[in-house]
Amino acid sequence: MTKHDKAVIGIDLGGTSIKFGLVSAEGNILAKVSRPSNASQGPDAVIEQIKSGVHELLKDDVRVKGIGIGAPGIVNAKKGIVENPPNLPGWGKICVSKILEKEFDKKIFVENDANAAAIGEMVFGAGKDLTSFLMVTLGTGVGGGIVIKKKIFRGDSGAAGEFGHMTIDFNGPKCNCGSRGCIEAYLGINYLTQHVASDLGRHSSSKIFELIDYNLDNLTPLIISKAAKAGDEYAISVITDAGTKLGYAISSVCNLLDITSIIVGGGVAGFGQLLFDSAKASAKERVLKSLRDKITILPAKLSNEAGILGASSLVVYND
Ligand SMILES: [Zn+2]
Incomplete structure (x- = not known):
C-alpha cells in the first residue's frame, strides 16, 4: 500500500x-x-x-x-x-x-x-483570496515576490520582485548590492541591528541594555520587539521608523503596479502591529489619492x- x-x-x-x-x-x-x-x-x-x-x-x-x-x-x-x-x-x-x-x-x-x-502565501496562506499582491519578506535580506492575477511575475530573466533594492534615499546608507538607500539597507536584520547598536549609546535609559545583558552581540529584532512591548520609547521609535520606511517603499510599488495588497513576513515582521500600523500610515501618506483607501498590509500566515x-x-x- x-x-x-x-x-x-x-x-x-x-x-x-x-x-x-x-x-x-x-x-x-x-x-x-x-x-x-x-x-x-x-x-x-x-x-x-x-x-x-x-x-x-x-x-x-x-x-x-x-x-x-x-x-x-x-x-x-x-x-x-x-x-x-x-x-x-x-x-x-x-x-x-x-x-x-x-x-x-x-x-x-x-x-x-x-x-x-x-x-x-497564494496557495496556502494570506494570499489565498487575493488576485494580486506584493509579498515582502523581512529577513537578513529583504525579499519580494509579485503576484499578478494569481500568477507569479518573474520578469524577463527571472529577477523581478527585488523589493529590497528599491531606493528610498539616493544618498542613503550603502547597501550590499552596491547601491545606496535601498530599503534592505535599513530593514535587513544586520543593517537594522547595527544601526540600533551604534545609536543605543544616545538612549542610555533604554530597556534594551538590560535585555541584551549589556552585550551588543545579543541584539536581535526579537529583543527590540520585547523592549517595545515593555513600553521602551526608543525601541518603539525604532519599530515605528522601520515601518515608516517600509511604507514609503510599498507606496512606490502601489503606484507602479496598482497592487494594493501587501503581505509581510520574515523575522522583522515579528515587530507586529506597530510595524504594520506605521507602514500603512506612511504608505497611505505617499501613495496616489486614487489608491489610498485600498491599501491593505497583512501579516504572512506561513511564518516559521x-x-x-x-x-x-x-x-x-x-x-
Ligand atoms: Zn541594495
Whole structure:
C-alpha cells in the first residue's frame, strides 16, 4: 500500500542547512527532516544532501506528487536551473530539476526563495483570496515576490520582485548590492541591528541594555520587539521608523503596479502591529489619492515554516 499519494515534498535550500517537509495538498506538514548543507565541500556535496533528505522522507513506501525547491539567488524556474546562489560557493549553474528528476522520477519545480514565499502565501496562506499582491519578506535580506492575477511575475530573466533594492534615499546608507538607500539597507536584520547598536549609546535609559545583558552581540529584532512591548520609547521609535520606511517603499510599488495588497513576513515582521500600523500610515501618506483607501498590509500566515511550505506550494501551483 502506498501513502500520501497527494502529498508533496518541499525543500528549503539554504547556505547552512537544507530543510525538507512532507506536506499535504492542503498545506499541513506531515513530516520534517533537515540536513547540513555542507556548502564548503562544493555543489556535489550539497546535491547529495538534497537527495539524502528526500530519500528519508520517501522511505516506508511514501509516494508524492512532486517536489518543490526554494533556492536563494537567481533561478531559472522554467529550466529548473539554480545559478550562483549566495552562500553556496563554487556552485555556478546547476540544473537541479534534471538531477532530481533522474533520481526520483517525480515532477520537480524550482523557484527563487522569495518567489516561493509569495506562491506559498497564494496557495496556502494570506494570499489565498487575493488576485494580486506584493509579498515582502523581512529577513537578513529583504525579499519580494509579485503576484499578478494569481500568477507569479518573474520578469524577463527571472529577477523581478527585488523589493529590497528599491531606493528610498539616493544618498542613503550603502547597501550590499552596491547601491545606496535601498530599503534592505535599513530593514535587513544586520543593517537594522547595527544601526540600533551604534545609536543605543544616545538612549542610555533604554530597556534594551538590560535585555541584551549589556552585550551588543545579543541584539536581535526579537529583543527590540520585547523592549517595545515593555513600553521602551526608543525601541518603539525604532519599530515605528522601520515601518515608516517600509511604507514609503510599498507606496512606490502601489503606484507602479496598482497592487494594493501587501503581505509581510520574515523575522522583522515579528515587530507586529506597530510595524504594520506605521507602514500603512506612511504608505497611505505617499501613495496616489486614487489608491489610498485600498491599501491593505497583512501579516504572512506561513511564518516559521514559510521555506518548506513555499517550496511545497510550487507543486500545487504548477499542477
Ligand atoms: Zn541594495
